Amino acid sequence: MRHEKRGDARKKEILDTAEQLFAANGFDNTSTNDIINAIGIARGTLYHHFTSKEDILDSVIDRINNTMMSDAKKITEDRQIPLLDRLTGSICALNVDSGIGEEVMIQVHKPQNALLHQKMQEKLISGIVPIIADLIEEGNREGIFHSPYPKEAAEMVMIYSNIAFDDLAVMSPEEKTQKIQAFICHAERIMGTAEGTLQEPIMRIFSK
């Protein structure tokens, strides 16, 4: 463990470049040559830091995932914020105003990035579902929610929002409104809360 500073800097450089290229052109359409040429290093150097191209992808995903998860945790663990806002905030943290660039998110949803998308989704969902489930249980105790299956409720809301809002950018304003209103209605029903409870906190997030 001698000069690890230099090594980690190079590793970060590779990840930065790969993330940008994957986002711009897709995982399959980005060759390892593209990466090393963009940086100006040799093949051997790349494979000194990573064992395979897929290893690079996994590392890129891990980085993004950690950023998003810590963003979501910051919200959910802040007892200052009202429960409803913590819930809606963490649900939307992974979809709308995600910590990483929007540009990346748009590209992630292209068909050519199916693997990237699926891997990210799997990790995010499995990470965020227990957190959301805790919030729902807290709501149950407070009497504002009535959910007999908090974990599955969280899963359903997260999976749906993550997929359905993929193409929010390419929709007309009316369609968008319709879809968001429907989501609010269904989320309320799933969690067993009074109609309109989630209206205000969710809209606040979407409007910004």
Add this chain to the structure above:
Amino acid sequence: MRHEKRGDARKKEILDTAEQLFAANGFDNTSTNDIINAIGIARGTLYHHFTSKEDILDSVIDRINNTMMSDAKKITEDRQIPLLDRLTGSICALNVDSGIGEEVMIQVHKPQNALLHQKMQEKLISGIVPIIADLIEEGNREGIFHSPYPKEAAEMVMIYSNIAFDDLAVMSPEEKTQKIQAFICHAERIMGTAEGTLQEPIMRIFSK
């Protein structure tokens, strides 16, 4: 249009072989060489019938998709069957007792088949959602459902069930029961029907 019989037979042979290999080893891990060697044809023959490897994948998916969709339609259009059974039957047609082999379905959900999975899911969802939405509207008129957003309700139920029941095979019986019960509860809430309405028709499908 001379000897199209021969041509279509070869095409079917390629699709059959490709489907099997994709399912067994994944799309990325199956080379066009694997396909032509398994059949015993030359490279040129393969590319005479298909324009690219992805073209083969799309054709394989189309075939599976058509089978499943026609199965689902058979159920939904049969006015003899009660509405509730048509609804649950078509929801589950794409997940549980799908027309194609279960073996294929298991493989489809492996990470190495992300592209295949995503493409299939997209087509199936967009095909089945309007059908389910119609059934929900019919239920609204009959007074057993109360859904202000039939299309989005259908979307939510289909997307969730398609993803969440991916790994039903690798779960303990208790987990499985819990997950199915939760799904029934949430589907009832989303569609706005009395508790227990979907219990019997859904369980009937899962138990077989």
Add this chain to the structure above:
DNA sequence: CAATAAAACCGACAACCTGTCGGTTTCTCT
């Protein structure tokens, strides 16, 4: 201030992959 060992780096290379293309065989219709 060498000496040295580890980490970082290099680039040629093997093995593979996809898609192309000119030429050959086989079929079908006249």
Add this chain to the structure above:
DNA sequence: AGAGAAACCGACAGGTTGTCGGTTTTATTG
């Protein structure tokens, strides 16, 4: 029988990933 179209062949170009022996840089140590 002959002619045209479809089916088929296999060598080939151009690109890809991952390996490996050898070189340079860096940090530590006697």
